[in-house]
Amino acid sequence: xxxxxxxxxxxxxxxxxxxxxxxxxxxxxxxxxxxxxxxxxxxxxxxxxxxxxxxxxxxxxxxxxxxxxxxxxxxxxxxxxxxxxxxxxxxxxxxxxxxxxxxxxxxxxxxxxxx
Amino acid sequence: xxxxxxxxxxxxxxxxxxxxxxxxxxxxxxxxxxxxxxxxxxxxxxxxxxxxxxxxxxxxxxxxxxxxxxxxxxxxxxxxxxxxxxxxxxxxxxxxxxxxxxxxxxxxxxxxxx
Numbered sequence: 057x058x059x060x061x062x063x064x065x066x067x068x069x070x071x072x073x074x075x076x077x078x079x080x081x082x083x084x085x086x087x088x089x090x091x092x093x094x095x096x097x098x099x100x101x102x103x104x105x106x107x108x109x110x111x112x113x114x115x116x117x118x119x120x121x122x123x124x125x126x127x128x129x130x131x132x133x134x135x136x137x138x139x140x141x142x143x144x145x146x147x148x149x150x151x152x153x154x155x156x157x158x159x160x161x162x163x164x165x166x167x168x169x170x171x
Numbered sequence: 172x173x174x175x176x177x178x179x180x181x182x183x184x185x186x187x188x189x190x191x192x193x194x195x196x197x198x199x200x201x202x203x204x205x206x207x208x209x210x211x212x213x214x215x216x217x218x219x220x221x222x223x224x225x226x227x228x229x230x231x232x233x234x235x236x237x238x239x240x241x242x243x244x245x246x247x248x249x250x251x252x253x254x255x256x257x258x259x260x261x262x263x264x265x266x267x268x269x270x271x272x273x274x275x276x277x278x279x280x281x282x283x284x285x
Contacts, residue, residue, distance in 0.1 A: 060214070089272060098175075098260060098275040099215075114272060146214055160207075160273065162214025 058082050062147050062163035069137045069170045077132040077166050079147030087150045088130035089114075089160070090122060092143040099146065105130055106153065137170045144168070173198045173265045175276035180258075183282045184251055192246040192279045194235075194261035202263040204228075204237055204244040205273065209258040218246075218259070251283045 060081045069075055079088065086107050091099040101114030105124040119141060121133045130149075134141060145166045152158035178193040196202065203222045207215040219228030224239035233248045244261060261276040 091275075096277050098277040099273075100275075101272045104272055148214070159217040159220075160215070162216070164212065164214050 060147055060149055060161050060163040062145075062166050064166060065164070066167050067169070069134075069168065071138060071170060073137050074133070074135050075137065075168075076134075077145055077147075077168075079130045079132070079149075079163060080128055081130075081147075081149040081161070082128065083149060083151070083161065084127070085149035085151050085161070086127075087153060087158070088124065089148045089150075090120070090130065090132045091146045091148065092116065093146060093165070094143050102132065102145075137168075139170045142168060142170045173202070173263065173274050175261050175263055175274055177259075177261050177276035177279050180278075180280040181282050182279060183284065186253055186283055186285050187250045188283075190246070190248040190251045190255075190281065192259055192261075192281070194244045194246065194276060196242050196244065196261070196263050198242075198263055198265045200265055201239070202265045204235070205262040205264075206233070206235055206244070206246050207260045207262060207275075209260065209278070211257070215260060251281070253283045253285055256281055256283045 063078045089104040090102040103122040108127040111122045123131045147163045148160040150158040174197045205220045206218040208218045209215045219230040221228040221237035227236045235246045258278045260278045262273040
């Protein structure tokens, strides 16, 4: 039971570099989410997807792009990394929408440092 | 807007002590309320939830009661164990805005000493 798998686990980038974080889920969930976790601020929603081929902005979308070409994958891209994007990134998925109270299943996180 | 406020940590307790982690919220309408737990090196997991006023969520010895009059959802456990050491997040979904994701509090770290 893999659940939600995030790659990579750790990454260090220089300012201006780009990278893509990959999230894969094997539970056939419709909904997928990207959050960032910063000290003292809890988790904040970056982008989310309600199904294959769809994406939507969350609370803090600036500087990030996402794609959901396949139902099981949700990619988070940083086109030009900035030190303010140093954070721990969590992917999550859920069977139904949050309004249905479907619990979120989280990956183990990606720790990104931008120097 | 919608927000969740949790007590600052870390909370340090001895094994078998009583635990309370405070959570209050601000939301339009009547939100559903959740507690998630994050063990070291892992993602968050749902611990318990309550979807309407006076509901009590419970799991693994933890309990929380949805108090509309005080807009609170405090987490309690009668006797903590070392294995309960983790970060606990209170969260809500406002039910009248159609928003599709959770709003989380900042988290409270619990450290239980043997």
